[in-house]
Amino acid sequence: MKLDRKNFLAATGAAATTAVVGFPAIVGAAAEPIRLGTVPCLTGSNALLGQQEHEGIALAVEEINARAGKVFDGRPFEVVEEDATNDNQSAVAALNKLLGENVVAVVCPVLSTQIQAMAPVMKTHEIPWMTGGTAVKNMQLGVPGAFRLRASDAITAAGMTNFAVKDKKAKKVAILHASDAFGTGGADQVVLDLQKLGMTPVANEQYPKDAKDYTAEILKIKQSGADAMLLYIQNPSDTTIILKQIRSLGLTIPLVGSPSLTNQTVMETAGKDANGAYGAVDFIVGFNSNVATHFLTAFYNKYHHLPDVGTGSGWVYDAVYMLADIYKKQKSTDPKQTIASLHTVKNWEGVLGTFTADSEGNMVHSVSIGQIEDGKLHLVKKVSG
Amino acid sequence: MSQFDLVANLQLLVSGLAIGSIYALVALGFVLIYNAVGVVNFAQGEFVMFPSYIAATFLLPAVTVFGTVVHWQLPVIAVYLLVIVLMVGFGLLFNRIAYYPLRDRGWLPVVISTIGVSIFLRNAAQLTWGSEPLVIPGLFNMDTFAIGPLHVRPQDLVIIVVTALLIAFQYLLFERTTLGKQMRATAQDRATARLIGVRVGRIVAITFVYSALLGTISGLLVAPLFTVTKEMGALIALKAFAASIVGGFGSIPGAIIGGLAIGVIETFGGFYISSAYTDAIAFVILIAVLLIKPSGLFGERVAEKA
Numbered sequence: 001m002k003l004d005r006k007n008f009l010a011a012t013g014a015a016a017t018t019a020v021v022g023f024p025a026i027v028g029a030a031a032e033p034i035r036l037g038t039v040p041c042l043t044g045s046n047a048l049l050g051q052q053e054h055e056g057i058a059l060a061v062e063e064i065n066a067r068a069g070k071v072f073d074g075r076p077f078e079v080v081e082e083d084a085t086n087d088n089q090s091a092v093a094a095l096n097k098l099l100g101e102n103v104v105a106v107v108c109p110v111l112s113t114q115i116q117a118m119a120p121v122m123k124t125h126e127i128p129w130m131t132g133g134t135a136v137k138n139m140q141l142g143v144p145g146a147f148r149l150r151a152s153d154a155i156t157a158a159g160m161t162n163f164a165v166k167d168k169k170a171k172k173v174a175i176l177h178a179s180d181a182f183g184t185g186g187a188d189q190v191v192l193d194l195q196k197l198g199m200t201p202v203a204n205e206q207y208p209k210d211a212k213d214y215t216a217e218i219l220k221i222k223q224s225g226a227d228a229m230l231l232y233i234q235n236p237s238d239t240t241i242i243l244k245q246i247r248s249l250g251l252t253i254p255l256v257g258s259p260s261l262t263n264q265t266v267m268e269t270a271g272k273d274a275n276g277a278y279g280a281v282d283f284i285v286g287f288n289s290n291v292a293t294h295f296l297t298a299f300y301n302k303y304h305h306l307p308d309v310g311t312g313s314g315w316v317y318d319a320v321y322m323l324a325d326i327y328k329k330q331k332s333t334d335p336k337q338t339i340a341s342l343h344t345v346k347n348w349e350g351v352l353g354t355f356t357a358d359s360e361g362n363m364v365h366s367v368s369i370g371q372i373e374d375g376k377l378h379l380v381k382k383v384s385g
Numbered sequence: 386m387s388q389f390d391l392v393a394n395l396q397l398l399v400s401g402l403a404i405g406s407i408y409a410l411v412a413l414g415f416v417l418i419y420n421a422v423g424v425v426n427f428a429q430g431e432f433v434m435f436p437s438y439i440a441a442t443f444l445l446p447a448v449t450v451f452g453t454v455v456h457w458q459l460p461v462i463a464v465y466l467l468v469i470v471l472m473v474g475f476g477l478l479f480n481r482i483a484y485y486p487l488r489d490r491g492w493l494p495v496v497i498s499t500i501g502v503s504i505f506l507r508n509a510a511q512l513t514w515g516s517e518p519l520v521i522p523g524l525f526n527m528d529t530f531a532i533g534p535l536h537v538r539p540q541d542l543v544i545i546v547v548t549a550l551l552i553a554f555q556y557l558l559f560e561r562t563t564l565g566k567q568m569r570a571t572a573q574d575r576a577t578a579r580l581i582g583v584r585v586g587r588i589v590a591i592t593f594v595y596s597a598l599l600g601t602i603s604g605l606l607v608a609p610l611f612t613v614t615k616e617m618g619a620l621i622a623l624k625a626f627a628a629s630i631v632g633g634f635g636s637i638p639g640a641i642i643g644g645l646a647i648g649v650i651e652t653f654g655g656f657y658i659s660s661a662y663t664d665a666i667a668f669v670i671l672i673a674v675l676l677i678k679p680s681g682l683f684g685e686r687v688a689e690k691a
Contacts, residue, residue: 043507043508043511044616045614045616047511047516047615048516048517048518050516051515051516179661205660206660206661207660207661207663208660208661208662208663208664208665210616210619210620211620211663211664212404212607212610212611212617212620212621213400213403213404213652214660215396215397215400215401215652215655215656216397216400216652216653216654216655216656216660216663217655217660219393219396219397219656220656220660222393223393236518237518237612237614240518240520240612241610241611241612244610247529248528248529248536248538249396249529249536250529250531250536265517265518269517269518269519269520269612270520271520304454305449
């Protein structure tokens with residue numbers, strides 16, 4: 001080609017156009033955000049759990065997006081959030097809406113009842129489903145990409161039951177639980193664990209959703225002559241009221257609760273009524289790794305209050321980091337590849353401890369038993385599944 | 386009957402009467418507004434929740450409001466007075482915004498407007514105070530005390546006594562004062578009341594204020610037992626609504642008896658039948674009463690209200 005003035009101008013113009021239009025287009029493609037879906041219960045009576053989930057995810061995403069290279073190749077996370085509210089129908093509707101948003105993975109609401117309701121929709125989308133609901137059944141619903149980042153109730157219930165019977169020498173165990181999937185599933189598990197020890201519960205009481213007075217349930221347990229009470233309750237406000245009423249009705253037997261009993265909010269709001277209560281715990285401050293210490297500090301600096309690590313913000317923080325680590329390693333967000341990678345997770349260090357995937361998708365295999373004293377939790381023993 | 390059973394029954398009775406008293410107070414709020422303007426106020430539960438949050442904001446040493454921690458801890462009496470003053474304003478505002486502009490459009494727009502206010506208030510509460518439940522102290526800073534083997538929460542007694550006093554006050558107000566008679570006249574027939582010189586608009590506004598104050602008192606009474614959450618009023622209001630129907634919608638003694646009955650029956654039912662069915666029991670009673678006596682226990686004949 002002859003390089004005359006006309007050709008030169010054309011060539012320069014083309015190069016300039018490529019520089020102006022094409023180059024940012026290439027950069028733009030590289031920095032395309034990774035759309036991460038979340039469906040916390042942001043409104044309704046479980047809004048506290050949703051808020052904790054929202055805060056944990058936001059912290060992890062902020063940290064990852066602030067590091068050099070972001071998730072990988074300069075691609076940041078972009079959170080797409082839908083409100084699961086307080087009921088199962090709304091959770092399913094929120095999920096359907098979310099799935100229209102081109103997300104590559106979803107962090108599910110912590111409520112097992114909502115996970116079970118969402119399962120038929122989850123089955124139709126082969127993407128990673130990061131869950132924190134602990135009902136045993138959650139991982140047996142045939143959802144290909146489902147993973148659980150907290151200990152299953154099989155481990156928790158066995159830990160609680162064995163602690164009450166073997167350590168606290170209980171001969172007559174009573175159960176008090178919520179009537180949702182979490183409470184019922186947990187109570188069923190406790191009954192099975194008691195059977196293994198040759199026992200049956202002397203009382204097995206459930207209360208309806210949003211109940212406010214528990215005199216009838218607590219009195220029945222008192223009348224049963226129980227010498228220990230196991231509690232399977234998710235909602236922090238319910239737990240606080242129940243602890244107050246147990247004390248005010250003069251029941252002084254040992255209480256051993258599911259992880260939500262030792263929820264940070266419960267410890268703060270129940271005050272002295274929570275003193276002495278035991279709980280199976282995902283996490284105890286003071287017995288943790290560098291990851292956990294960093295999480296606690298960063299969380300407090302951002303939100304000016306302590307996180308609820310187990311049921312609230314910790315597991316979602318782990319979920320986001322685990323996905324980020326896998327995406328970075330495989331340099332891709334391909335859902336099928338990610339699910340395969342998640343199945344091979346072994347000894348991954350997170351806030352809640354060490355994660356190793358089993359065939360069902362369970363990642364955490366131990367809990368601790370802690371005791372509440374003046375708003376603080378003390379480690380009593382560790383329990384492995 | 387063994388001695389323990391007697392104690393258990395007394396314990397159930399105290400708890401049942403306490404929760405029933407709250408249903409009764411909220412049911413009264415429903416009934417008064419229904420009588421005055423002919424609509425059911427679905428924001429009645431939020432009349433319980435909202436003042437509880439305001440009280441918590443000024444009673445607790447540290448409360449997060451709009452993401453900022455405030456330390457406005459004031460003496461209990463000052464807080465109660467402040468909440469009452471604010472809720473008088475709230476009642477007037479509610480009347481002005483949710484009812485007054487729609488008063489000539491029939492009952493449906495007003496009912497929908499009250500549902501709207503209810504949703505608005507619940508979400509406003511979440512945005513203002515967040516989702517953490519708040520715990521406010523009771524009127525007496527005193528733990529449970531024991532009468533023999535019976536454990537009594539002082540707050541339960543406060544609830545029962547305050548409700549009884551309020552019912553007595555309301556009786557005197559309606560039977561012995563001009564204002565009360567004007568309120569009754571407005572409730573019975575607004576057009577005639579207006580003809581005989583009752584300022585109906587003002588009486589309706591006063592009814593909304595009084596109803597808001599009943600909610601406020603219920604809120605201040607139950608908040609120490611139930612924790613303050615944005616949902617706290619919703620279930621109470623649902624039961625109170627059922628109570629006012631059982632009692633006969635529009636009947637004041639009916640609302641009181643209905644509230645107490647539902648509270649006591651659901652507590653005993655939870656104990657003797659199954660606690661899983663506590664809510665179901667309340668609504669089975671409701672259906673049974675409606676089947677046997679459609680106008681409720683103390684209700685007027687349906688034809689009169691049609």
